[in-house]
Amino acid sequence: MEYSDKQVQIMEIAEILFAEKGFNGTSIRDIAEKAQVNLAMISYYFGSKDKLLEALFSYRGEHLKLKLESMIEDKGLSSMEKIDVLIDHYIEKVMKQQCFSRIMAREQVLNHTGITAELIYQMKKRNQELISRLIHGGQKKGEFKKNVDIPLLMATLIGTANNLVATQHYYREINNFQSKTDEEFQKHMKKKLSQHLKKIFKAILTNEE
Amino acid sequence: MEYSDKQVQIMEIAEILFAEKGFNGTSIRDIAEKAQVNLAMISYYFGSKDKLLEALFSYRGEHLKLKLESMIEDKGLSSMEKIDVLIDHYIEKVMKQQCFSRIMAREQVLNHTGITAELIYQMKKRNQELISRLIHGGQKKGEFKKNVDIPLLMATLIGTANNLVATQHYYREINNFQSKTDEEFQKHMKKKLSQHLKKIFKAILTNEE
């Protein structure tokens, strides 16, 4: 699916507003004003507000799959190293697409119907399969323990990242990082989160009890 | 703050609907109908829809602090045991108040203003302080490592639990637990989550690298 410049422009503004105020809390008036676009253009371009959300999901959902697929086959990496790559990749994505992550985090809680629900489900499934293959690979090679509850591990990966992003202002305040620039703070948080999640995965996947 | 029976009745219906459809996606008409209460009663009792949410937050936020406070001082428990108690306590609360947890999970992402934001902030802070005291206690006694990023650990606790609860239908499907009764499934999930989080906390708090 290809989107025109105008459509992308609208989607990106919508993304910010949906993240800030929620889907239902954002009116297409808000979006139109912020995007400096005529009110009617949103229906004109996307058909409806719902369809705009769907478009956003499909637009943002596109770009994650490719790189990882090849990495998995890379023989030069240990299973644990692959896990680390995956974690960093996921964090990278969440950090880069913070707004979208917040929307996802919010909307996955709701009983969505239609295409949105389907897209969320597909993303979740794709992630699940990727991690499963990695972990099963590591188990076969004896690098990882048996009996790993993969969905729980995913919940930790996704839940921790989303929760941190959602409450980052709090994280900043607690750590007295107000003096840092935004960029510095983001970089720091990303690093810390990466270390934290890697430690968790390593513990769950390899530690004896 | 005390609430009358009618008020509680309304709040509990509202809680379910807010969890299902989001705050903005729920109209007070919906609530009034489901609660079999006159439409005007909600404004009458709570002042406004926003105030109803605030009331719900304060109502649900009440009951968590008391038990834990005393437990912390209990000399008969090791620091790790105390952590385990806290984790179970938190899971218990999330599982028992799933609707409210989902609302919290959703609403904390938004830039709330007013009392709601304040209440969320207060809860977060209280949790944070509790864990901090526990961990610092353990560190002083040499049971826990230094250099623990407590906010990150909290993000994992809260994020994992919320994410799992929010996507439990997915967890159920993946694990082929459709045959289990609801109760069985909930019990199983709770147990698994508890083990999972305890393992993580133990690893983060005690493992050498």
Added chain:
Amino acid sequence: MEYSDKQVQIMEIAEILFAEKGFNGTSIRDIAEKAQVNLAMISYYFGSKDKLLEALFSYRGEHLKLKLESMIEDKGLSSMEKIDVLIDHYIEKVMKQQCFSRIMAREQVLNHTGITAELIYQMKKRNQELISRLIHGGQKKGEFKKNVDIPLLMATLIGTANNLVATQHYYREINNFQSKTDEEFQKHMKKKLSQHLKKIFKAILTNEE
């Protein structure tokens, strides 16, 4: 179905406007303004604009059936006299409910769906049955010819009356009746129409060819 005073007030204004400008040509804004009622009241009372039309149809459709049913059984009247009564009754109704008749005349042409279509169909069917019983009765008694195309006769009854009502200004102009008062003109037109239709029915039902 009972309607409150406000509802009747709204329906009667709506009827006039629908007759003048058509259903789609009339906005609920128009109706609200003319009825001196808040815009939202229409949705509030009727649910939607479509439902308002349905309500109007059911409201106006009520009052025609009763009187005629008994008349049919009256042994003191000849079949032809009964037909005359029916014609006068129908004309009376059309003249009294001119606006509604115009709406009916318009809307029956459209491919309506839902309750409106059903109500139109029911009215048509009821009329059809009534006339059929009358005519078959007359045929049995030998007063009427065999081989009468009843639907065609109905088309003439309804079509002529509606067409005349719809184009009455034209009828007035042609006949130079501008000097007459409205009332006089209506009375005259009613009389003429009655004679005309009775003559037609008599010819169709009794004349030899």
Added chain:
Amino acid sequence: MEYSDKQVQIMEIAEILFAEKGFNGTSIRDIAEKAQVNLAMISYYFGSKDKLLEALFSYRGEHLKLKLESMIEDKGLSSMEKIDVLIDHYIEKVMKQQCFSRIMAREQVLNHTGITAELIYQMKKRNQELISRLIHGGQKKGEFKKNVDIPLLMATLIGTANNLVATQHYYREINNFQSKTDEEFQKHMKKKLSQHLKKIFKAILTNEE
């Protein structure tokens, strides 16, 4: 007035849609899509949606006058035969232009302004004059009675034909003509209608009371 192929194409699609859904119920988007024509073309070709309707009226109104004019002067036909020819001619037109007839039937009920109203008025007047001349001719020759209410007769001609065409599905159902092909049914209906109206005209114009 001459219309280009594109214009005719648009008008003919518009005619169908106006007949089905009414003028106000049809958007120029509908028309453009069905006619496989660019949306802007309609305003471009006709100026506006209203003007499109006017164009349609003038386009369809063209073709009726010519043939009849000469027939009237034909000395070889009796007055009654001329009436029969006129009835058949009118029915032929209505049947051939069913969509347009339905539009006319609908729109004549509305308080139209502008050219449309004028065109409807002109058509009506022309028909009226034609019939008047025929009937007055017959009266002079002693073939027809005096005291014929010509506008009423016209209302019957037009009203019956339009009503039948508008409710033909009903006529088909009542008569169990579903098995007939469309063509057969139309032919049958046309024949019946012709007989019916001729009988009526004969009765009104010649019968003694």
Added chain:
DNA sequence: AATGAATGAGAATTCATTCAT
């Protein structure tokens, strides 16, 4: 204390039309 009726503001969407090309 409780409620049915009412209201004004704002929601999403559709419309006919116009503009730049």
Added chain:
DNA sequence: TATGAATGAATTCTCATTCAT
């Protein structure tokens, strides 16, 4: 001549809230 993009006005409907009782 033809068109895709754009627009402002108007549409119906829903919303949270308030008022009179």
